[in-house]
Structures are given as structure tokens and as C-alpha cells.
Amino acid sequence: MTHGVSDHPQKAAEFISDSQRAHWHDGALWFVRDKRDAAARSVPEWEQLRETARQIKAHALSRLPDYLEEFERKATALGAQVHWARDAQEHNEIVYGILKAGGVQRVVKSKSMLTEECHLNPFLEQHGIEVVDTDLGERIVQLRQEPPSHIVLPAIHIKKEEVGECFHEHLGTEAGATDPAYLTEAARQHLRERFMQADAGITGVNFAIAETGGFVVCTNEGNADLGVSLPNLHIACMGLEKIIPRAADLGVFLRLLARSATGQPITTYSSHFHGPRAGGALHIVLVDNGRSALQQSEEHQRALSCIRCGACLNTCPVYRRSGGHSYETPVPGPIGSILAPSRDPEKYASLPFACSLCGSCTDVCPVKIDIHHQLLTWRRELAESGHLDWKKRWSMRLAGVVLGRVWLYRFAGKAMRIVLPLLPRFLKYNPLNAWGKQRELPPMPRKSFREQYRRRHGK
């Protein structure tokens, strides 16, 4: 992950410069989007479920501190140890402290976007602990030393030939192998060894239940369960917003989650953990890292309802064509473009503009977050707080002046119709005109719409 200011248009331009790959990526995600549509249509009360899910999350957020306390109380009564972390650094230190106290050398970790957000792996590695990501897609990107490009499909940007090369180098598979079944089998054997050797397992959390003190982890591969059912130590890391009030609320969310994510009726494993295994230890780390600020924001609180299904990524015309890495944030795509600037508006100022405001993300969101409205709100807030680049700032200011004065607007229109066709190309298409990079101006009409309208109606 690069530091400094992220520049989505630049990264996206790099991605689409390989046109064939960009089209392949687009198609791969559309395939998943299609499966989601079919799954959603198969449930007659889909809209009723979405609305109920939205209400549960709105309720949970409005009483978040109470539910967190209740969760801690119940989880502690079940024998788990609950930790609170204000930020990524504190989260990493807590996790390392637990591992160190347990004399842990090797950890297996299932998918957790929170630990990506906190950069837990490099932190633990610096302290001499081996961390193995056990989700197949995450293992692939870990071996390639790159971040995931999607929250549900971490290796969606990688072709099977590249996986073959990577496994040939690291796992000793046959050179040139590309068969997904063969490569998956090789990963199964390789990761079985890691599961057997691990001293501790780390998982994320999909849902934490206030009334019972338990939590749910969903996977298709079974890697989370294997990882925390062999060693005695289980650490579960969760953002504050994962809390739901009642166990029965899971009926709503588990119906929505996998259908929205991959089009499956439910994930293969939906595991419910209540307290540690007999003779084992369970630690739960609750992480804020900017979430309390979002919860307090009337404009953006709803973004905390996200259940990380990835549907808004799969449907987004910009995400599909620019790839997850172009966002330079652990959660990319439409939802990530809302979450990232709340953590660092300066660094992520370009993300709310990586959007055509088509609204498809809002339509597919299983918890009905008004994603594209939030993106628009972010644009306004970024403009007000001075985070726009100067070209956009000045062109908008100029547009404001012209559009705010009828006489100036008419004059400017007339002048442009005459002057523009006479101008040399370099004055019209240059680095100042980002719009003109892939577009040509239309031929200028002789008369404005207003003039034509008046003539036809004889006024």
C-alpha cells in the first residue's frame, strides 16, 4: 500500500491500459452480479428482508454503546476475554500481546477485512510471528505480496496462469499448471500442514450477538473453523459495528449475505461461537478505528450498516473497470469510497469521484445503504473542506459564476459556439481538460436551443 495521497484516476488508467485484462475483470464480476440477481429473485420477500435488515442495523447503531456493553458482559460470562482497541495500532498490540503471552509462533488467519485495515500481518511478522492467510484467495495474494482487491473475492484480479506460476514457485506445483481443481488441491495440502502446525487461529467476525455474547463467522472453504478448532487459542477481531441485538436477527442477515455476495443461498459454513472450547481460550477484540466518529455523523452513520457482502463492488461500473487496487484501501468500491475518506479525507479525496452516480450500488445493497447519495454528500464535504485538486476547484468556481448569471451564461454560450471551432486542438485537449481525455466535443450548433425554440414558436 502506498502512502501519501491516493489517486484513483491515475491507478485506474494503469489498470485499463491492459484492455484485454480490463474486459476480463469486468466480465468476471458481472458473472457474480448475475448470480446475485438470480438468487435475489428466487426469494419473494427479498425487499421485505432488505428493509428489515436496514431497520435492525439502524436500531443497533442507535444503541451501539449499550449493545457493546451487553455483548461484553455476556461474552465474558461465557468465558471469553473481551478487549477494546481505539485504533489499528492498539488492536495490533493487543493481538500480539495475547500471542506472545501464549508463546505462539505460528498463526493461521481466516479472512478479516479489519485485520487488513489494521495491517496486522506485517506487524506480527515484524515481531517474529508467522501468519498464514488460509482463505485460498487471500493465500494467493499473500504469496504474491499484494493486498486483496475485493472483500469477498480477494484474488478476482488474478488469472489462473498467474496462480499457476505463483504456486509453482511457492508450493512446487507443476510448471504451467492452470487447472483450478489441481491448484486448489495443492493449496489444500499445503494449508493442511499449516493448520496442523498452528499454535493459534485468528478470525474476523460477521455478526456479534449482544443478547447471547456469541458471534458468527461465515466461510465457504471451512478455513476459519479448521483454524480455530485445532489450536487452543482463538482470537476474533471485529469492528464495533458488527453488533446485532438478537440471535433471531441472524435469520434476516444470513438470508441476505451469501445471496448478495455470490448468489449462494447461504455460505457453506455459518459457525456460531459462544465462549471458548473446553480447555481453550477465546479472545474478542473490539476495534473502533474511526467507527465511533462515523456513528456520531448523521450524514454517514448508515455506512456502518455494511455487512461486507461485496454486491456494490460487483455491480459498480467503475470498480469493474478499474480493479480493486486502484482504490488503495482495504475496502474498495462504492462502500469503500464512503468509508475511506472518513478515516483520511485528504488521502482518499479522489474516491467519491470514482462514481457515475448511476445508483446501482444502492439498488443491490442488502441493508439499503444510500451509497450513491453518500458519495455525493462526500463530494460536497470534500469541496467545502478544501480537498479538491485545484483544476476541479477552479472549474467548479467558474461554472458557478457563469451558471449563476443569465446574461453571462447566454453570452458565454454564444461566444463558445463561435470561438471553439476556431481554436487549435492543443488549447481544447490538454492536461487541464480531464473530460477530454477519452472524449471529443460535439460539433458546435449554429444556434442555441433557446434560439431555435423561439424561432419555431414565433416568439
Place this chain on the structure above:
Amino acid sequence: MESKQTILQALRFKRLDEQPAPSLQQNWVATPNAIATFEKMVAAVGGNCIRVRNMQDGLAKLPELPCYADAKKVCSLVEGVEKANVFLDDIADPHDLEDVDVAIVRGEFGVAENGAVWLTDRGVKHRVIYFIPQHIIVLLDADQIVHNMHQAYERVGFEQAGFGVFLSGPSKTADIEQSLVIGAHGARSLHVLLLENGGA
């Protein structure tokens, strides 16, 4: 402790108006035939559902399943399995279950809309038995199938079981170019033997 107070204070800095929690007693759609839908969904998620009359017929069916017939190490949580030779209660370290070929387990209930079976660690010494064997065979009473997840959570209780899982089909992944591969880390196959006359 200090961090907890800081976080809770931040969350309470501005009191938010409480939004009402919705009732979950809604007119959720039920399938016309829960058992038939369940069978269809188990197949759709990559499993195999076989109807048998009762437990005795279910046990008699086992040798017809290749994963059982070929198995060297069989761990059964059900009485009366002939080939059973791994006994959970005799095993101290769950790592010793690494080479179990097939596990035969009892499902508490099934869910028609997604083909999932509810399994718990109640009376099960090592929960890894649901994840580590190469193949899984679940015995489930046909009269224990609910329509949807809402009904499922009316049945789930966490008082006796620290761990419970909805298992829907065999382990799978599509992380390499969206190609579905069965057998990621968990079971390579899942059979559900549906006992039509319950456990009788």
C-alpha cells in the same frame, strides 16, 4: 479499561435517537413442501440427499456410498456404524483426527431454503470432526426440516452448545477465476441421509 471508556464516551458524546427494532414475526414465505425443497437445495449446494426409511436403513445404506466403502478411518457419532474405528472420547488431541476419512454425524434439524443442517458440539468432544474429515455423512430426521432461517433461529439454542454450525454442502471455493472447486479445506463430499420415519 481506559480504551473502553474512551470508545463508549465517543459513542455517547451525542445521544442518538433510538430507532425501533423491527418485529421478526413477519409473513415470511414458506415452501410448499419443505422436504422436497431441502433435497433440491442440498443438491444445489453440491451435496447429495438420500431418503431412507429409518435409522436401520440409513446404516444399511452406508456401504453403498463410495466415501464410506473406501474409508480406512471412520469416526461415527451415531451408534451402530459397523466400520467405526475412531472414537472421539478416546482422543485427547484433536490433531490426531487429521487422517479421518469419513465422519458420520447427527444433524439436529435442516433448513429447506438453503439445504443447511444444524450441527452442534453438544456431547461432541472435538468439534473439528465436522471440518477435518475428507467426507461427511449426516443423518437427519425428515420431520426436523424447517422452511426458512427465521424458523431455524426459533429452534437454535446456545445454552447447551458453545458451538453450532449451519453446514450447507461440502467445502468449496471459487477463488481461482470463479471456477467452482469442491473440497477446499473441509469435507470433499457431503451426504445427507434423510430418515423418513424420524429416528424410529
